[in-house]
Amino acid sequence: MPFTILDTISIPGDPLKPNDDAFGHIETAAVVFDGATSLGDPLMPGDSDAAWIAHFGARRLMAHAGDGDAPADALRHALADAEKSFTALRKRPPAENWEIPLASMAFVSRIETGFDFLWFGDCAGLLKRPGAPVEVLGDSIASKSSEAERARKLAKETGLAPTTNARGPAFLPTLRKARNRVNTGKHWSFSPDVRAADFVKSIKVAAPSGSHLLLASDGFLALVTDYGRYTPDTLMDKVLSKGLGLLADQLREIEDADSQGHKYPRFKKSDDATAILLTLD
Secondary structure, eight states: OOEEEEEEEEEOSSTTSOOOEEEEEETTEEEEEEEOOOSSSOSSSSSOHHHHHHHHHHHHHHHHHHTTOOHHHHHHHHHHHHHHHHHHHOSSOOSSGGGSOOEEEEEEEEETTEEEEEEETTOEEEEEOTTSOOEEESSHHHHHHHHHHHHHHHHHHHTSOTTSOTTSTTTHHHHHHHHTTTTBTTBOOBOSOGGGGGGOEEEEEEOOTTOEEEEEOHHHHHHHHTSOSOOHHHHHHHHHHHOHHHHHHHHHHHHHHTTTSSSSOOSSSSOOEEEEEEEEO
């Protein structure tokens, strides 16, 4: 049973920098990736290790899903591909965890009764079944308040506007310390390490034909989590009635009006924002 893709969008936070988000879809699967902004010089060829892991992951995951792999197998094979490519092409081994390319992910695979949903980090899904309220899938909405609090606290400690230079000397040591905890314990991301497959979160979601699903990176979901413009239900209603482009315009308008992050504390004026709207046939 297929998905039908109704709309897609992926816009960089800064038009002069790489888009560290990526998405992919085939008839029976779809995925959104959000590469974690690099905290140092790239180890891989190109301008952004975050863009590399997101785009490489989207391509390979959809390739394996298209070959008929079950979702967990497709993920494990895509992680193995990333590990092999990273080892072969990197300039040197990473000295600390913060140098490893990482990405959040929301990956769906169609089954007869609905779909399998697998995720890392703060990419998420909004599911609208016919006649029912929106169900939130994933951790983005629950986790974003803690990130805003970190931005607010660092701004107070340094006396700098949160978006002034999040990768500058005032904020960078704290961000690297937090990043070093990724891929340890239970806190894993899509990365060039096949062991991450053992820590992906997954659920089977029952949903009838005619249901709508929005997969999105946290940069797009900031309309709900960071800025309070919409609830999950009203966001889905607006997406279905007006399309993703209008929502992207509203997102940037909010961020332009608070460019230093005083009203809405955050580490970047604008984040990359990606979303896929699909329906279950």
